[in-house]
Amino acid sequence: MDGRPIAVFDSGLGGLTAVSALIGLYPNENLVYFGDTGRVPYGTRSRRTILRFSAQAARFLMTFDPKALVVACGTAGTAAMEAFDCGVPSVGVVEPSVHKAAAVTRSGRVGLLATPASVRTGAYSECMRKTDPLVTLTERDGRLLVPLVEAGRVGPGDRVAALLVEEYCVPFREAGIDTLILGCTHYPLLTGLFAAALPGVTLINAGAEAAGALRGLMERAEPGGSGSLRFFVSDDAEGFSEQAAMFLQREVAEMAEGVDIEDFLL
Amino acid sequence: MDGRPIAVFDSGLGGLTAVSALIGLYPNENLVYFGDTGRVPYGTRSRRTILRFSAQAARFLMTFDPKALVVACGTAGTAAMEAFDCGVPSVGVVEPSVHKAAAVTRSGRVGLLATPASVRTGAYSECMRKTDPLVTLTERDGRLLVPLVEAGRVGPGDRVAALLVEEYCVPFREAGIDTLILGCTHYPLLTGLFAAALPGVTLINAGAEAAGALRGLMERAEPGGSGSLRFFVSDDAEGFSEQAAMFLQREVAEMAEGVDIEDFLL
Numbered sequence: 001m002d003g004r005p006i007a008v009f010d011s012g013l014g015g016l017t018a019v020s021a022l023i024g025l026y027p028n029e030n031l032v033y034f035g036d037t038g039r040v041p042y043g044t045r046s047r048r049t050i051l052r053f054s055a056q057a058a059r060f061l062m063t064f065d066p067k068a069l070v071v072a073c074g075t076a077g078t079a080a081m082e083a084f085d086c087g088v089p090s091v092g093v094v095e096p097s098v099h100k101a102a103a104v105t106r107s108g109r110v111g112l113l114a115t116p117a118s119v120r121t122g123a124y125s126e127c128m129r130k131t132d133p134l135v136t137l138t139e140r141d142g143r144l145l146v147p148l149v150e151a152g153r154v155g156p157g158d159r160v161a162a163l164l165v166e167e168y169c170v171p172f173r174e175a176g177i178d179t180l181i182l183g184c185t186h187y188p189l190l191t192g193l194f195a196a197a198l199p200g201v202t203l204i205n206a207g208a209e210a211a212g213a214l215r216g217l218m219e220r221a222e223p224g225g226s227g228s229l230r231f232f233v234s235d236d237a238e239g240f241s242e243q244a245a246m247f248l249q250r251e252v253a254e255m256a257e258g259v260d261i262e263d264f265l266l
Numbered sequence: 267m268d269g270r271p272i273a274v275f276d277s278g279l280g281g282l283t284a285v286s287a288l289i290g291l292y293p294n295e296n297l298v299y300f301g302d303t304g305r306v307p308y309g310t311r312s313r314r315t316i317l318r319f320s321a322q323a324a325r326f327l328m329t330f331d332p333k334a335l336v337v338a339c340g341t342a343g344t345a346a347m348e349a350f351d352c353g354v355p356s357v358g359v360v361e362p363s364v365h366k367a368a369a370v371t372r373s374g375r376v377g378l379l380a381t382p383a384s385v386r387t388g389a390y391s392e393c394m395r396k397t398d399p400l401v402t403l404t405e406r407d408g409r410l411l412v413p414l415v416e417a418g419r420v421g422p423g424d425r426v427a428a429l430l431v432e433e434y435c436v437p438f439r440e441a442g443i444d445t446l447i448l449g450c451t452h453y454p455l456l457t458g459l460f461a462a463a464l465p466g467v468t469l470i471n472a473g474a475e476a477a478g479a480l481r482g483l484m485e486r487a488e489p490g491g492s493g494s495l496r497f498f499v500s501d502d503a504e505g506f507s508e509q510a511a512m513f514l515q516r517e518v519a520e521m522a523e524g525v526d527i528e529d530f531l532l
Binding site for chain 2: 037040041044045046047048049053143144147148150151153159160161164167234235236238262
C-alpha cells in the first residue's frame with residue numbers, strides 16, 4: 001500500500017476538472033489540490049511571474065510527499081513546466097491533449113484555444129510538430145474566458161459567454177477544424193457553448209487528458225489511499241465549496257484550507 | 267521647494283486615470299506610480315488578501331518618501347485603506363466620489379458601480395449615509411469589467427463590452443438614477459459605453475475625484491519637483507507603454523520598472 005497522495009495544481013479552480021477525472025479513474029487514491037486563487041489568472045501574466053508562482057506552488061505541494069503530480073493548469077504547463085521538476089513523476093496538459101487530438105482528427109486540422117501566455121510559448125504547436133507534422137494547428141487565445149468561468153457564467157443562456165465563445169471560434173470555423181483542444185482547464189465548463197458554436201467538432205478536455213496520462217505511472221505504482229480529498233487555496237477558503245461544486249459537478253463536503261503561498265519562497 | 271513625489275497606487279493600470287488627472291492639476295510635481303500587475307485584479311479577492319497586497323504596495327511606495335499618497339484603486343480604498351496609513355497624507359476614492367455625487371445629484375438617486383470586494387464592504391453606502399442620508403444609493407458590482415479593460419476592449423464597437431455595460435446598467439435604469447459613481451478606476455475607460463447606456467446620467471470618475479481631493483493638501487504644502495514620472499509594475503514591464511497610453515490617453519515615453527513586490531514583507 002502506498003497512501004501518498006496524488007498532488008494536483010491549478011492557478012485557480014479550473015484544475016478541478018482534472019480532479020473530477022482523477023476521482024473517476026482512481027477512486028481510492030488520496031488527492032491533494034492546490035488552487036492559487038489569491039493570484040488567479042496566470043494566463044495574462046509574463047513567463048517570469050508564472051515561473052515564480054509555479055515554483056512556490058510546487059514547493060508547497062512537495063510538503064505532502066506526493067506519489068505523482070498533475071499540473072492541471074494549461075498556463076503553468078506550457079510556460080513553467082520546469083518549475084514542477086521536483087523528482088516526483090509529473091504530467092502536464094500539453095502532450096496528453098496533443099496526442100489525443102492527433103489520434104482523433106480525421107481532417108488533420110486541429111484547433112487550440114488556450115490562455116495568451118500558453119499560446120505565446122508555442123508549446124502546443126511544437127509538440128504537435130513532433131507528434132504529427134502533417135497536422136495543422138490553428139491557435140487562438142481565449143483571454144477573457146478564465147474570469148468568465150471563475151464568475152460562474154457558464155450557462156447556455158449567458159449572452160456574454162455565448163458571444164465570447166462565438167468570437168473565439170471564428171478562426172477555427174474558418175480553418176475547418178474537426179478537433180479542438182480546450183487547452184485551459186477552465187474551458188470545459190463551457191463545453192455546451194463550444195459544442196453549439198462548432199457543431200461536429202471533437203472537443204479535447206486538457207484536464208481530463210492530463211489525468212488519463214497518469215495511467216502508465218499508476219499501473220506501475222503501488223496503489224493505496226482511502227479516497228481522501230484535501231483542497232488548499234491561497235485566497236479566502238470561504239465560498240470554496242459552492243464554486244468547487246460547479247467545477248466538480250457534484251456536491252463538495254470538504255472544506256478548503258487556506259495557505260499563505262508567498263511564504264513558500266525559493 | 268519640496269521635490270518629494272506624489273505616490274499613486276493601483277492594483278493594475280486603472281490608477282493611471284488618476285495619474286492623468288494629477289498631471290493636469292500639478293504638472294510640476296514628481297509622480298511615482300505602482301501598479302500590481304502581477305496580481306491584478308484585486309476586486310474578486312478576499313479582504314484578507316487585499317489587505318496583504320495593499321500593505322506590501324504601501325511599504326514599497328514609502329521607500330520614495332512621498333509627500334502624499336493617492337490610493338487610486340477602488341478595491342484597496344474600500345477594503346484596505348488602513349494599509350496605507352503610513353504617516354503620509356493620503357486620499358482614496360470613496361469620500362471624494364461620494365461628496366461629488368451628493369453635490370451634483372438633483373433627484374437624490376445615485377448609482378455605484380464597483381468591484382465585488384468594494385460593494386461587499388459597504389464603504390460607499392456608509393459614506394453616503396454620513397454625507398447625505400436623503401440620497402438613495404443603488405449598488406451593483408461590475409465584476410468582469412477589470413479584465414475587459416485590461417484587455418483593451420473599451421471601444422464603442424466592442425459587442426462584448428457593450429453587452430456587459432448594458433447588463434450592469436439595468437438596476438441603475440430601474441432605480442432612475444441621475445448620477446453614477448464609477449467606483450473602480452478602470453471603468454472611466456468605458457465612459458462612451460456608459461454614456462450610451464445611461465443617457466443624461468452624470469458619470470463620476472473616482473480616480474479623477476481622488477486626484478482632485480489632494481487640492482487642500484497641495485495648497486498647504488510646499489510645491490516642487492520637475493514633473494518627472496516613474497512607473498513601477500510587479501509583472502513584466504515590457505508592453506507597459508502601449509497599455510499605459512490607453513489609460514493616459516497620450517503617448518508614454520517613460521519605461522516602467524519591475525519590482526518584486528512580494529519581497530516587501532510585513
